[in-house]
Amino acid sequence: MSSDGPTLNDDSYASARAGGGPTHGHTHSHGGGPAHSHPLTAGQESHARGRRSADPEHDHQATRGHDFDLPDLPDAVDVFDTTLRDGSQQEGLSLTVDDKLRVAEQLDHLGVTFIEGGWPGANPKDVEFFARAPKELDLTRATLVAFGSTRRAGVRAEDDETLRHLVEAQTPAVCIVAKSSEMHVVDALRTTLDEAVAMVADSVAFLRANDLRVFLDAEHFFDGYRANPEFTMRILQAAEEAGAETLVLCDTNGGTLPYEVERIVTTVLDRFETQVGVHFHNDSGCAVANSLAGVSVGATHVQGCVNGYGERAGNADLAAVVPDLSLKLRVSTIPADRLPLLTPVAHHISELVNIAPNPQQPFVGASVFAHKAGLHTSAIARRSDAYEHVPPTSVGNGTRFVVSEMAGRSTLAMKAEELGLELDSDAMTSVLDSLKRLEYQGYHFEVADGSLELLLRDSTGWRQPFFELESYRVIADQGEDLSTEATVKLRVDGERVVATAEGNGPVNALDGALRAAIGESYPALVGVHLVDYRVRVLDSAKGTGSVTRVLIDSTDGDRTWTTIGVSENIIAASWQALSDSVVYGLLHAVGSGA
Numbered sequence: 001m002s003s004d005g006p007t008l009n010d011d012s013y014a015s016a017r018a019g020g021g022p023t024h025g026h027t028h029s030h031g032g033g034p035a036h037s038h039p040l041t042a043g044q045e046s047h048a049r050g051r052r053s054a055d056p057e058h059d060h061q062a063t064r065g066h067d068f069d070l071p072d073l074p075d076a077v078d079v080f081d082t083t084l085r086d087g088s089q090q091e092g093l094s095l096t097v098d099d100k101l102r103v104a105e106q107l108d109h110l111g112v113t114f115i116e117g118g119w120p121g122a123n124p125k126d127v128e129f130f131a132r133a134p135k136e137l138d139l140t141r142a143t144l145v146a147f148g149s150t151r152r153a154g155v156r157a158e159d160d161e162t163l164r165h166l167v168e169a170q171t172p173a174v175c176i177v178a179k180s181s182e183m184h185v186v187d188a189l190r191t192t193l194d195e196a197v198a199m200v201a202d203s204v205a206f207l208r209a210n211d212l213r214v215f216l217d218a219e220h221f222f223d224g225y226r227a228n229p230e231f232t233m234r235i236l237q238a239a240e241e242a243g244a245e246t247l248v249l250c251d252t253n254g255g256t257l258p259y260e261v262e263r264i265v266t267t268v269l270d271r272f273e274t275q276v277g278v279h280f281h282n283d284s285g286c287a288v289a290n291s292l293a294g295v296s297v298g299a300t301h302v303q304g305c306v307n308g309y310g311e312r313a314g315n316a317d318l319a320a321v322v323p324d325l326s327l328k329l330r331v332s333t334i335p336a337d338r339l340p341l342l343t344p345v346a347h348h349i350s351e352l353v354n355i356a357p358n359p360q361q362p363f364v365g366a367s368v369f370a371h372k373a374g375l376h377t378s379a380i381a382r383r384s385d386a387y388e389h390v391p392p393t394s395v396g397n398g399t400r401f402v403v404s405e406m407a408g409r410s411t412l413a414m415k416a417e418e419l420g421l422e423l424d425s426d427a428m429t430s431v432l433d434s435l436k437r438l439e440y441q442g443y444h445f446e447v448a449d450g451s452l453e454l455l456l457r458d459s460t461g462w463r464q465p466f467f468e469l470e471s472y473r474v475i476a477d478q479g480e481d482l483s484t485e486a487t488v489k490l491r492v493d494g495e496r497v498v499a500t501a502e503g504n505g506p507v508n509a510l511d512g513a514l515r516a517a518i519g520e521s522y523p524a525l526v527g528v529h530l531v532d533y534r535v536r537v538l539d540s541a542k543g544t545g546s547v548t549r550v551l552i553d554s555t556d557g558d559r560t561w562t563t564i565g566v567s568e569n570i571i572a573a574s575w576q577a578l579s580d581s582v583v584y585g586l587l588h589a590v591g592s593g594a
């Protein structure tokens with residue numbers, strides 16, 4: 001092994017630790033290998049300033065803006081999103097090249113430092129992505145990274161196909177995975193530890209010689225460290241000496257716990273000059289905690305996925321890591337003024353990957369600042385921090401009051417205020433009575449914010465002005481195919497309108513007929529779409545006979561809302577939910593409400 005790499009006693013090491021490290025924009029080297037000309041990232045500058053200040057005069061608390069008992073906490077970290085590579089390993093998640101480009105745009109908009117775009121050469125889709133990215137992606141802040149692996153055992157780096165694909169991807173930076181656990185080298189790669197080290201050294205050197213910035217993902221690092229720490233250190237040393245920019249310690253099986261992370265990351269940082277990153281999977285439910293643990297002892301590069309996508313239990317959820325670091329530990333991540341984009345971007349990405357957002361996802365979930373119980377909501381009306389750990393608007397989310405039959409007057413009053421409605425005492429009483437009666441019949445307003453708003457408006461004497469139903473009819477016809485036809489008869493602006501439409505089911509046909517009848521009068525309806533339709537048959541325990549509850553989710557691209565219908569007849573329940581959906585959509589599109 002070469003002996004010219006930095007050691008603990010090197011001057012370069014000492015000066016970097018003392019804050020005399022390379023400054024922004026200057027040519028610098030991360031280890032050995034050719035010098036870099038890219039500007040240092042915020043995380044790298046923070047790393048170069050050193051974990052603990054060597055200068056006793058240096059006042060950490062003043063410059064770092066935090067006063068925690070974490071002496072190694074950095075000022076800044078680089079946020080590395082791998083939704084398009086590791087996140088795409090999630091069961092059921094499949095992105096087209098167009099989807100991938102849109103996700104990358106959202107991540108750049110949010111302000112992450114690095115976007116890992118995929119594995120060029122592993123599949124044609126990722127080859128196409130990297131071919132189109134330079135022309136179609138206008139990244140304002142993020143650096144695009146291509147992913148691959150070290151050369152194969154027994155092959156020269158120059159002859160290795162994976163490495164060639166990485167160079168051809170023409171990204172400024174690449175991330176290569178290296179096996180750093182003895183067990184995986186011996187059992188999976190079936191090669192020697194010396195060859196595994198040489199694979200890292202050769203591959204990093206080859207990529208550096210091609211003028212690429214190189215991140216090394218040390219796979220199974222934490223498990224490997226527990227079994228054979230010396231070998232894992234040799235892997236990192238080889239990467240550092242060959243000029244890797246960042247040594248990323250990966251918990252590939254996701255089984256490591258935060259206290260082990262602190263210990264192992266500290267050991268690595270004490271031994272190497274190069275920036276250290278962390279990459280956690282959530283199999284123990286600790287991916288976010290582990291990321292914070294790694295940063296708390298000095299890691300300055302954090303990998304994960306917005307919304308925590310990934311195989312098995314997923315990757316570290318950056319939608320939690322980022323606000324935890326920024327808002328709680330005062331470590332700079334994405335630009336501070338972009339933090340309120342977190343919720344909209346997380347939701348936009350979940351739409352692009354076509355996985356419904358989890359309402360209980362910390363920081364960005366629809367339910368995580370929703371308050372239900374009466375006592376609780378009256379307390380929060382007095383002091384918003386009584387039951388909220390951060391101001392919801394700081395991450396682009398909002399406080400919501402959930403109204404159900406258990407609601408007290410104060411909950412209802414706050415809901416009305418949220419909607420900009422004034423309810424007098426009589427209206428309040430009438431709404432509370434209606435809520436109790438309707439919920440007894442099987443309505444569930446907690447999950448139907450759209451219908452709840454219409455109910456509250458009705459109690460103020462408001463009547464929807466868009467159309468008046470005379471009748472509707474649905475016919476299902478089993479001919480060669482099963483077809484459904486719906487006819488609606490309405491009055492719009494005093495005129496009687498009759499319209500008929502076909503559909504693949506009763507809701508679809510009714511929706512078509514309603515749109516045909518009023519679409520000309522209300523062009524805004526074009527922007528309103530039904531996105532989900534759920535039916536549940538409720539048991540007859542309440543003595544009202546078996547009833548059907550229909551929930552419809554709709555969107556106008558900007559907001560989404562849910563409406564409800566309940567009836568013994570599924571068509572009647574569907575019509576109610578559909579009609580509420582359209583009324584709500586028009587109300588907010590034309591602003592002709594209250």
Ligand SMILES: [Zn+2]
Pocket residue numbers: 086250252279281315
């Ligand atoms: Zn991973």
